[in-house]
Amino acid sequence: MSKLKYGFKANCEKQALEYRTKLGLLPHEPINPFLFAKWLSIPCIPHDEACDFSNEFECLKQGCWSATLIRSEVAAIIVFNASLASVRIWSSIVHEIAHFLLGHRAEPLFSAYPLFQRNYTNAQEEEADCLSYTLLLPRTMIENYARQSAR
Numbered sequence: 001m002s003k004l005k006y007g008f009k010a011n012c013e014k015q016a017l018e019y020r021t022k023l024g025l026l027p028h029e030p031i032n033p034f035l036f037a038k039w040l041s042i043p044c045i046p047h048d049e050a051c052d053f054s055n056e057f058e059c060l061k062q063g064c065w066s067a068t069l070i071r072s073e074v075a076a077i078i079v080f081n082a083s084l085a086s087v088r089i090w091s092s093i094v095h096e097i098a099h100f101l102l103g104h105r106a107e108p109l110f111s112a113y114p115l116f117q118r119n120y121t122n123a124q125e126e127e128a129d130c131l132s133y134t135l136l137l138p139r140t141m142i143e144n145y146a147r148q149s150a151r
Contacts, residue, residue: 003126008127008130012131012134015135019031020138027138028140028141031136032090033090033094037078037097044080047082050077066088066091067081067089069096069099069100076100078096094135095128095129095132097132098129098131098132101131102124102128
């Protein structure tokens with residue numbers, strides 16, 4: 001059962017089109033997550049450049065994660081698992097951007113590293129999923145591809 005508020009999906013579609021317009025993209029053009037993050041002033045850093053892999057980061061070494069939004073009161077960065085396929089990296093970065101755009105805050109993943117926020121609520125994850133999917137594949141893009149395929 002969806003926990004999304006009434007109108008949330010429609011609002012995501014609207015936001016996706018607004019961001020595409022601001023980025024100079026046509027509604028059916030793909031969005032590049034790295035350029036979108038840069039436009040939002042969120043650096044995207046591969047994990048091997050961002051972490052010293054102490055014992056607390058053992059899971060980062062093992063590849064059991066995709067990306068994480070690290071934010072403070074004044075800045076944010078996204079650290080992504082560079083060992084994954086590029087389509088997974090793009091999807092994961094847009095998911096973290098969605099958390100940022102939605103203003104989500106989470107409990108720290110590690111008490112010694114409070115900037116690593118990963119314990120989002122299920123509702124926050126569902127919202128970020130919805131917005132990220134819509135940013136990657138807005139309805140107008142799907143409709144455009146459907147029209148082209150029908151020819």
